[in-house]
Amino acid sequence: MEISNLGSDSKKQLLKDQQDEINAHVLYSKVAARIKDPKNKDVFLAVSKDELSHYNRIKSITGVDIKPQMFKIHWMVLLITIFGLTFGIKLFEKGESKAIQSYKDLDANLAFMDDMIVDEERHEEELIAMIDEERLNYVGSIVLGLNDALVELTGALAGYTFAFQNAKLIALTGLITGISASLSMAASEYLSTRQEGGDDALKSALYTGSAYVFTVFLLILPFLILSNPFISLLVALTVAVMIIFLFNYYISVAKDYNFKKRFVEMATISLGVAGISFLVGIIVKQFFGIDI
Incomplete structure (x- = not known):
């Protein structure tokens, strides 16, 4: 399906989701670089890879190349540095929940969103399972x-x-x-x-x-x-x-x-x-x- 076949609201939502996916990809990779535990690092790297895959899927529909919002990403990294990994993970979880709802809203028009919904829900479970901060x-x-x-x-x-x-x-x-x-x-x-x-x-x-x-x-x-x-x-x-x-x-x-x-x-x-x-x-x- 091409973006020209979608309504204006769906187009805007797709571009917003595409931006969120590339932001998440870069953010997760930066967080992974800071984590010492190999298991947790691998989880974040895997999630980062999934987010890039989601970005490319949406890009195949929009045809638009979107750059990550580095100021927003650096701000999130700073918050994680100050308040800890758990705080950051929970903020990620809130973003993931919004993404899941967004994809469910678009699912009627874009069938491949089903796989992305499964990925986002899996991300929540994996990230929450990591939480163990003194x-x-x-x-x-x-x-x-x-x-x-x-x-x-x-x-x-x-x-x-x-x-x-x-x-x-x-x-x-x-x-x-x-x-x-x-x-x-x-x-x-x-x-x-x-x-x-x-x-x-x-x-x-x-x-x-x-x-x-x-x-x-x-x-x-x-x-x-x-x-x-x-x-x-x-x-x-x-x-x-x-x-x-x-x-x-x-x-x-x-x-x-x-x-x-x-x-x-x-x-x-x-x-x-x-x-x-x-x-x-x-x-x-x-x-x-x-x-x-």
């Missing part, structure tokens, strides 16, 4: 550290802001509170994991403590840089929302969680606690009449 095995510990730090420290900083109204004093107090809490949280995670019979108690504790300390540093930073404590608090709360957004986006992709539900829940709890703590700071300051 950071995701400890995602529960990371969530514990992040969530606890966000809830406790945003609340504490809000209370300190009205009570002290001194950015450097708030930063110092918040840092002491945060570091102490991170050590306590890491110790609790270690004991809890040991109690459950886990052999990785130390790693779980390290992931929890590291996530907590990382969050503490980001939330304290505005008070170290800015002199106005109220502006610093506003920036810190904005940073908290950004951390919640980025982390939940990562988890929603890597673990197939509901992004919107988790983001709204976490942001509501953190900001809600901060608001209540701010009010407590006002009440305590007014009740005791203490000025620092």
Whole structure:
């Protein structure tokens, strides 16, 4: 079948799919070059070869030679480098799912799409089977550290802001509170994991403590840089929302969680606690009449 015999929507979709296939071919080959495990490398190379085959099949219909979008490909490689192979695989999976639906929509007009649908569905299964990344095995510990730090420290900083109204004093107090809490949280995670019979108690504790300390540093930073404590608090709360957004986006992709539900829940709890703590700071300051 020639592209001239297809409707305008089908033509546009074919050209888009052709672009996606050549992009995927180059991207999978670049990812394969970064993978040390021979089995996983072979899977990515095989998938890359399939994508090139799909590209050539569609090209035989469109008659158009399309170049890969290198900026988009390099951006994806950067995301994989930063967030890990699992994150990248899940993004691939989402793209593959769109491709499968697209081919099913076109299948009535192009019979050879049946083979491509089978290939794309097989790609999903092979890529998902590869997933085994340490950071995701400890995602529960990371969530514990992040969530606890966000809830406790945003609340504490809000209370300190009205009570002290001194950015450097708030930063110092918040840092002491945060570091102490991170050590306590890491110790609790270690004991809890040991109690459950886990052999990785130390790693779980390290992931929890590291996530907590990382969050503490980001939330304290505005008070170290800015002199106005109220502006610093506003920036810190904005940073908290950004951390919640980025982390939940990562988890929603890597673990197939509901992004919107988790983001709204976490942001509501953190900001809600901060608001209540701010009010407590006002009440305590007014009740005791203490000025620092």
